[in-house]
Amino acid sequence: MEGILDSYMRFLATLTPAYFFELFWFYFVFEFIRYFFLEFIVLNLYKIKSWTQRDKKEDARRRLFLENPLVSILIPGKNEGKHLYKLANSLSEQTYKNIEIIVVDDGSDDETPIIGRSLEKAGLIDTFIRNELRGGKASAANCALRFAKGKYIIHLDADCSYDNDAMEKILIPFFMDNRVGGVGGNVSVRNYNESLVTTLQGIEYFNTITTGRTVTSYLGIYRIISGAFGAFRADVLDQLKGWDIGPGLDGDITVKIRKKGYKIAFAEDANCLTSVPNTFKKLIKQRLRWDKSLVRFRMRKHRDILIPNQSFKFSNFISAFENITYNVLLNFKWYVYLGIMLTYYRPLFLNIFITNILLYTTTNYVKFVVYSLYRPKAHVSMSYFLVYLPCMVLYYGMYLRAVRTVAYLQEFFFKKSYQDPWNPRKTSIHGEYLGI
Amino acid sequence: MKHFETHNYKSNFVLEQGQYSYVYIRNFEIPPLEEIADHDAVVIEVKNLDFVRLIVNAVRSNLDPDIYLTPIFLLKKDVLDDVPYIEELVDGSIKSLDDLGFVNKEIDKINIRKNSLNITSSVSFEAQVITKLIALMYVRELKVLNPIPDKYSNLYYSFPFMAINFEEKEEHLALKILNLAEEEGMLRSEYFDRVYLCSSCSGSHMSYREVCPKCSSSNTTPDDIIHHFPCGYVGPMKDFSNEIDDKLDCPKCNKRLRHIGVDYDKPSVIHHCNNCSHNFQDYNVNAKCMSCHTDRSVETLKAHDIKTYRLTKKGELAAIKGFTSTSKDIEDVVGTVKYDTFKTMLKYEIERLKQTLGDSNLCAIHIGNSSQVYSKLGSELQRGVFKDLVSVIRSNIRSSDVIAFWSSSTIVVSMNDIPHKIALRITGEMVELLSELIKSSFDDLEVNFETKTVALDYRKPHEMQLRELLAEFD
Numbered sequence: 001m002e003g004i005l006d007s008y009m010r011f012l013a014t015l016t017p018a019y020f021f022e023l024f025w026f027y028f029v030f031e032f033i034r035y036f037f038l039e040f041i042v043l044n045l046y047k048i049k050s051w052t053q054r055d056k057k058e059d060a061r062r063r064l065f066l067e068n069p070l071v072s073i074l075i076p077g078k079n080e081g082k083h084l085y086k087l088a089n090s091l092s093e094q095t096y097k098n099i100e101i102i103v104v105d106d107g108s109d110d111e112t113p114i115i116g117r118s119l120e121k122a123g124l125i126d127t128f129i130r131n132e133l134r135g136g137k138a139s140a141a142n143c144a145l146r147f148a149k150g151k152y153i154i155h156l157d158a159d160c161s162y163d164n165d166a167m168e169k170i171l172i173p174f175f176m177d178n179r180v181g182g183v184g185g186n187v188s189v190r191n192y193n194e195s196l197v198t199t200l201q202g203i204e205y206f207n208t209i210t211t212g213r214t215v216t217s218y219l220g221i222y223r224i225i226s227g228a229f230g231a232f233r234a235d236v237l238d239q240l241k242g243w244d245i246g247p248g249l250d251g252d253i254t255v256k257i258r259k260k261g262y263k264i265a266f267a268e269d270a271n272c273l274t275s276v277p278n279t280f281k282k283l284i285k286q287r288l289r290w291d292k293s294l295v296r297f298r299m300r301k302h303r304d305i306l307i308p309n310q311s312f313k314f315s316n317f318i319s320a321f322e323n324i325t326y327n328v329l330l331n332f333k334w335y336v337y338l339g340i341m342l343t344y345y346r347p348l349f350l351n352i353f354i355t356n357i358l359l360y361t362t363t364n365y366v367k368f369v370v371y372s373l374y375r376p377k378a379h380v381s382m383s384y385f386l387v388y389l390p391c392m393v394l395y396y397g398m399y400l401r402a403v404r405t406v407a408y409l410q411e412f413f414f415k416k417s418y419q420d421p422w423n424p425r426k427t428s429i430h431g432e433y434l435g436i
Numbered sequence: 437m438k439h440f441e442t443h444n445y446k447s448n449f450v451l452e453q454g455q456y457s458y459v460y461i462r463n464f465e466i467p468p469l470e471e472i473a474d475h476d477a478v479v480i481e482v483k484n485l486d487f488v489r490l491i492v493n494a495v496r497s498n499l500d501p502d503i504y505l506t507p508i509f510l511l512k513k514d515v516l517d518d519v520p521y522i523e524e525l526v527d528g529s530i531k532s533l534d535d536l537g538f539v540n541k542e543i544d545k546i547n548i549r550k551n552s553l554n555i556t557s558s559v560s561f562e563a564q565v566i567t568k569l570i571a572l573m574y575v576r577e578l579k580v581l582n583p584i585p586d587k588y589s590n591l592y593y594s595f596p597f598m599a600i601n602f603e604e605k606e607e608h609l610a611l612k613i614l615n616l617a618e619e620e621g622m623l624r625s626e627y628f629d630r631v632y633l634c635s636s637c638s639g640s641h642m643s644y645r646e647v648c649p650k651c652s653s654s655n656t657t658p659d660d661i662i663h664h665f666p667c668g669y670v671g672p673m674k675d676f677s678n679e680i681d682d683k684l685d686c687p688k689c690n691k692r693l694r695h696i697g698v699d700y701d702k703p704s705v706i707h708h709c710n711n712c713s714h715n716f717q718d719y720n721v722n723a724k725c726m727s728c729h730t731d732r733s734v735e736t737l738k739a740h741d742i743k744t745y746r747l748t749k750k751g752e753l754a755a756i757k758g759f760t761s762t763s764k765d766i767e768d769v770v771g772t773v774k775y776d777t778f779k780t781m782l783k784y785e786i787e788r789l790k791q792t793l794g795d796s797n798l799c800a801i802h803i804g805n806s807s808q809v810y811s812k813l814g815s816e817l818q819r820g821v822f823k824d825l826v827s828v829i830r831s832n833i834r835s836s837d838v839i840a841f842w843s844s845s846t847i848v849v850s851m852n853d854i855p856h857k858i859a860l861r862i863t864g865e866m867v868e869l870l871s872e873l874i875k876s877s878f879d880d881l882e883v884n885f886e887t888k889t890v891a892l893d894y895r896k897p898h899e900m901q902l903r904e905l906l907a908e909f910d
Contacts (some may be wrong), residue, residue, distance in 0.1 A: 107703070117718055121649075129717055131703035135663040135670065139703075143661065143670035147706070147715040241688035245668045430666035430699070 004350065011351040023345065023352055026337040027359050030330050036363055042215045043374045049218070053176070060175035064168065068098050071167065072150030072234070076104045076140030080158035081112030087158055088124040096168040101125040102144040103158075107134030136423045137227070138249045142242035153237055155250075157228040160274045161190065169270035170231045181236040181262025182254060183270075184222065185229030186210055190273035192380060197283055199388050200395045201276040202380070203368070210268060211371050217266035221319035224251040225264060229272035236262055244436060245427045247420050248293020255302045258316050269376045284403055291327075291407030292417040298324055301436050331404050360393045450475065453536050456543065460533075461491055462511075469494060473502035477527075477543045479536070481511045485519055492525045496572070497600040501555045504568060505575055507546045509539050520584045524596040527576065549575040554758045565601050565610075566617045567759045572597050573747045574755035581614075581745040583628055590727070591631055591640050593742045605727065608638035611740050622751035622759070625743035632723070632737035639727035644734065646707075646719040652731065653711035656719065660702045666691060672706060771826045771839060778840035778848060782898040785852055789894035796852040796892040797859035798901060801829070801867065802909040804884035806845030824873055832866045846909045848902070856891040863889045 021028060050057075073091065075084075084103060091101060103125050105112045113130045120128040129143055141155060152171060156162070163169075166185060173183045187209050192202030209226075216222040225232075227250040240256050243249045254264055277283040298320050304311075305320045341352055368389060372382045410416035418432035449467040451460040459472050462481035472478055472495060480491050488510065498504045510522075510529040527546065528539055553571055573581065586594035590607040598610035617623045633640050645654040659672040662684070669675075669688035676684040676693060684693035684700075693700045707716050724731040747755075773781070785796055803809060809821075822841075829839055829849060838850050851859045867885045874883045890905055 120716075120718065127715060129661075129704065129706065129715075131661065131663075133663070133701050133703040135665075135701070135703055136668070138668040139663045139670045142668055143663075143703075146671040146675070149713070241667070241669055243668060245665075426697075426701075427665045427668065434666055 008351050008354060011348060011355075023341075023348070024355065024359065026334065027356060030326070030333075031360070032363065034326060036367055039211060039215050039367075040370070042218050043211070043371065046214055046218045047374060056176055057172060060172045061168070063175045064096075064171055069151035070149060071096065071099045071152045071154060071171065072144075072148030073099050073101045073154045073156055073167075074104070074141055074144035074148060075101065075156050075158050076106060076137055076144055077158045078106040078134060078140075079108045079110045079112055081105075081108065081110060081115035083158040084112070084115055084119055085124070087156070087161070088119055090161055090164075091167075092124065093164045094162070094167045095165045096171065099154075099167065100127070100148070100150060102127045102129070102148055104140040104144045105130045106137065106140035107131055134424055136245060136427050137247075138243040138245045138423075139427070141249075145237055145242045148234065151234055153232045153234050155227060155230045155232070156272075157274065160187075160228045160272050162229070162273075163271040166229070166270045166272060170229065170267045173265035173267055174231070174233065177263060177265070179261075179263045180265045181233050181257040181260065182225050183231040183265045183267050184213060184217075184225035184254075185231070185270040185272045186213075186266070186268045186376070187226050187228050187272045187274050188379065189276050191275045191278065193384070195278050196388070196391070197280050198276050198278050199385065200391055201283070203385050203388065203392055204396065204400075205276075206371075206375070206385075207367070210375055211367075213266040214268050214374075216319075216322075217264070219318075220263070220315045221322055222264045222266050223254055223258075223319045223323055225254045226250055226272075228274050229270065231267075232257070233262075236260065245423060245431045246293070247289045247417060247422045248297050251293060252297045252301070255297065255305070255316075255320075258313070258319065259302070259305070259311065261313070271376075271379070273379065280399070287400065287403045288407045288410070289417070289420055289422060291404045292411040292420070294323065294327055295408055295411040296415075296417045299328070327404070328408055331401060331408065334401065335405075357393050360397060361390050364389045364392050451479065451533070451536075454540075456536070456540055458536065466491065466494075469498060469503060470500075472506050473500060475506070476547065477507040477509060477539070479509050479511055479530075479533075480526075481513070482529075485522065489519070489522055492522055493600050496525050496597070499564070501550075501553065501568075501571060505546070505550045505553075505571060507539075507543050521586055521588070521594055521596050521599075524584060525600070545577075546575050549577070553756055562613050562616055563759060565598070565613050566620070566622060567755075568601065569597050569617065570622055570747060570751045570755040570759065574752055579746055581623070581747075583742045583744065590638075591633070591740075591742070593629065593631065595745075605637065605639070608633055608740070611742075614743070614745060617751075618745070620750075620754075621748060622754055623745040624748050625745050627741055628744050629742045631740050631742055632734070633740055634723070634725035634728060634730060635732065635736045635738050636730045637725060637728035638738070639725050641726040642723040642737075643726060644721060644723050647722045648707075648709035648712060648714055649716055649718065649720045650714040651709060651712040652720070652722055653709055654722070655710040656707045657710060658705055658707045661704045661706050662693070662700055663703050664688065664691070664693065664700045666699060670703075672708070673702075769822045769826055769841065771830045772847075773838050773840050775840045775842055775848075778838055778850070779898060779902065781838055782850060782892075782902070785850065786892060786894050786896075786898050786901075789892060793894075794853055795855050796850070797854065797856055797889055798892055798905055799849040799851055799859065799863050799887065799889040800842070800905050800909060801825075801847045801849065801863075801870070802886040802888075803845045804886050805882070809881065809883055821874075821877075824877070825870060828869050828873055829866055832862055832869070842906055842909075846906065848905070851889075856889070859891075860889050863887050 075087065088101060091099065103116050105116055116125070116128040116130065119125045127147060129147065131140065131143060145153060152174065154167060154170065170183050170185045173180050187205060189198060189202040189205050191198045193199065213222055230250065236257055239260060240253065243253050258264060277286050302320065305316045341349055345352060368385065415432060418428045449459055449461065449471065451458045457475045459467055459475045459478045461467060461478065464487055478495060480488055482488050492508060495506065495508060496504050507527040508525070510526055511533065512529050512531060527542055530536060530539060555567065555571060581595055581597065583593040583595055585592065589599065590604050595610055595614065598614065599607060602610055614623065618625050631640050634642065646656065647654045648656055659674055661670060662673055662676055663670045664686045667686060667689040669686055671687070675687050678685045686693060696702070704717060707719055721734045722731055723734050723737055789796060825847065826839055829847065833849060833851055837852055840848050842848050851862065867887055870885055871883065874881055888905055888908065890901065893901060
């Protein structure tokens with residue numbers, strides 16, 4: 001141990017700025033600039049914009065309540081009955097009242113039909129549709145959409161819970177800019193203190209959703225409205241005729257809305273809490289599904305975004321390009337970096353590895369503390385996460401990177417997303433055939 | 437053996453044969469009903485069943501026992517279908533007037549039993565209806581009262597001997613009175629069926645419809661929901677209908693639907709309300725009452741059991757001895773408590789005496805000739821007499837003492853914490869006052885009051901002491 005420390009101190013002493021950059025270019029070029037420097041600047045600009053637009057936002061809120069449009073809340077799902085009473089009750093507490101709640105039971109094999117039917121009778125939900133044959137999440141959402149009467153559509157997951165002003169907050173962006181076609185809500189982790197993996201996801205959601213989506217939204221390249229909490233203009237969804245088959249349908253519909261020429265906004269103050277997988281094994285399953293959809297939708301189904309043609313739009317191009325670059329290309333580029341380090345700097349590899357860990361951890365701490373100042377009110381004290389931040393390098397940099405790599409390769413070479421049991425085979429088989 | 441006896445027309449309505457005289461009703465002519473009491477039977481010529489029903493109802497619903505108990509026979513010259521409702525109310529049928537001899541035996545039997553009855557006027561409508569029912573059952577030796585499916589009845593089931601007393605809209609009251617008669621021990625019942633009646637008017641002519649759970653409109657249209665696999669579109673079948681060639685085309689991707697289970701399926705059915713545009717799967721079932729037009733959920737309907745009833749021995753005896761009032765009638769008299777409550781209070785008084793060794797008394801006042809008395813009084817007057825009797829008794833006893841009816845002719849009174857001698861004196865004074873009251877109220881009415889007053893014995897159970905007190909009045 002002492003030897004390693006001595007060697008490391010000698011290594012640090014030899015580091016000149018040029019040599020430092022030569023060894024840690026990957027961190028500087030991709031991580032530091034994109035995920036710290038750029039985000040920091042944008043967060044400041046965002047704050048300024050929020051302050052200058054505070055009157056406009058208040059006016060939008062006033063117009064929302066003045067117009068008081070009917071808002072249809074769609075809750076599709078399978079075996080979600082156990083969450084429905086709590087969810088319906090929390091929705092009745094919302095500050096925005098003109099809502100209709102439509103629940104679609106996608107072929108549940110538990111008590112969901114009985115629970116849903118009794119909630120409908122009790123008036124806690126407006127319409128409960130029971131589909132005996134499971135059709136997948138998209139079909140359930142489309143079924144709910146077909147019978148929705150609202151001017152705006154909000155898509156929720158049954159196992160999530162919402163701040164009592166969340167519906168109001170997610171609708172305001174529509175009244176601030178009439179080119180907005182969809183708005184994503186801010187999703188945080190409810191069970192952050194259940195296990196190490198949920199705590200790390202709590203930090204990850206803070207970084208990638210609360211901060212990440214604020215930044216991408218400001219830049220006009222926000223690309224995924226979470227299925228857990230997303231709002232849409234009904235006329236836009238009507239043009240698109242709803243969701244296409246998944247998995248990854250929430251990212252897909254966001255792209256489709258963008259392609260129609262509408263803007264996508266992020267409502268960072270519309271808070272939703274969700275339960276995340278509580279074991280590493282379950283998380284792998286979820287992330288494999290998510291990561292495969294990136295390849296399937298961004299690189300395959302919507303690759304036309306990247307090609308200059310008549311419907312080419314720069315922001316859409318950047319949105320997809322940034323997504324593909326930072327998630328797919330850099331993921332593989334990291335292996336190149338690893339290869340170079342192992343090949344050309346093998347004697348120094350341990351020291352490079354330690355320095356990388358220290359660099360990333362330091363950045364994580366600085367980001368976490370500084371960005372907390374920009375974050376809207378949270379349901380949990382940020383200090384709870386501080387002790388877990390060093391784990392993020394291994395969690396995000398190693399564990400999730402490995403999962404991403406597997407997912408990308410599976411989808412690139414085997415189109416594995418079409419075999420995912422998350423979607424019924426009867427629909428996936430058509431998706432595979434049609435290449436969608 | 438056939439009876440070929442000649443019959444003579446004494447008047448337009450009266451027919452005689454031997455010693456028997458019949459009221460003969462034909463050609464849609466209706467005789468004065470009071471005449472029926474002077475004849476042995478009624479014969480109705482059956483040409484129009486509605487007319488027959490009208491006549492039979494009129495006879496049986498009359499309040500005079502000499503009229504409503506009169507045997508009725510139908511003269512059926514042509515072969516006609518039996519109408520169960522009418523058949524239940526009549527005593528037989530003949531094919532020609534020459535056959536009258538065949539029914540005379542039945543007339544004798546009915547009239548003998550009819551003459552054995554001691555019908556008193558009743559305190560209440562309920563008691564009156566029960567009296568008529570048990571009298572009709574008794575004279576006809578009708579042991580079982582069966583409900584008859586009857587599309588004309590407001591309950592769909594008819595008890596003809598009960599239905600005659602009610603307007604169509606009030607027929608449900610028949611069920612209540614039958615239950616009351618059962619509670620009184622006159623009838624014994626067995627479950628037969630159940631009907632659901634309107635919660636507003638107790639009618640049973642309902643139209644059941646599937647209605648929208650939001651606006652209760654029955655103007656709804658069901659439609660299959662279709663899920664198109666390739667594009668994930670889901671909607672009612674009308675979304676897919678192609679008006680040109682009647683095939684199904686997807687409104688999202690324009691593909692033709694070809695093979696259920698392969699490229700599409702039908703996961704459920706949805707109903708669309710054409711009135712309020714609500715979409716739903718779980719419709720409500722409403723019942724619209726055809727009588728009062730209320731339209732409510734079937735859950736609001738009142739369930740009533742339809743039963744068959746048997747006349748009990750007690751019922752037969754009540755028919756013979758007369759049935760004046762139901763326990764409900766005498767419970768309703770102000771200033772009295774229910775007999776069961778009286779017994780409970782007596783039990784506590786005995787317990788109290790065990791501690792205090794004081795003097796308490798139990799008194800019974802009985803109207804010996806109650807049948808005669810009640811026969812002379814109308815039902816309203818009887819109620820008045822009950823009230824007056826109780827009021828006189830109440831004014832002579834302490835407010836802590838209690839009064840209860842044991843029967844319509846016997847009143848029991850507790851007189852607590854006074855010596856037996858004084859109790860006897862008070863009882864005597866009460867009887868004098870009661871007699872004076874009756875004299876002053878009714879000129880030609882003589883009431884025989886009998887009394888018995890006993891000192892309460894704390895060593896004997898309360899029920900035994902009551903039994904001993906009331907034994908001679910049973």
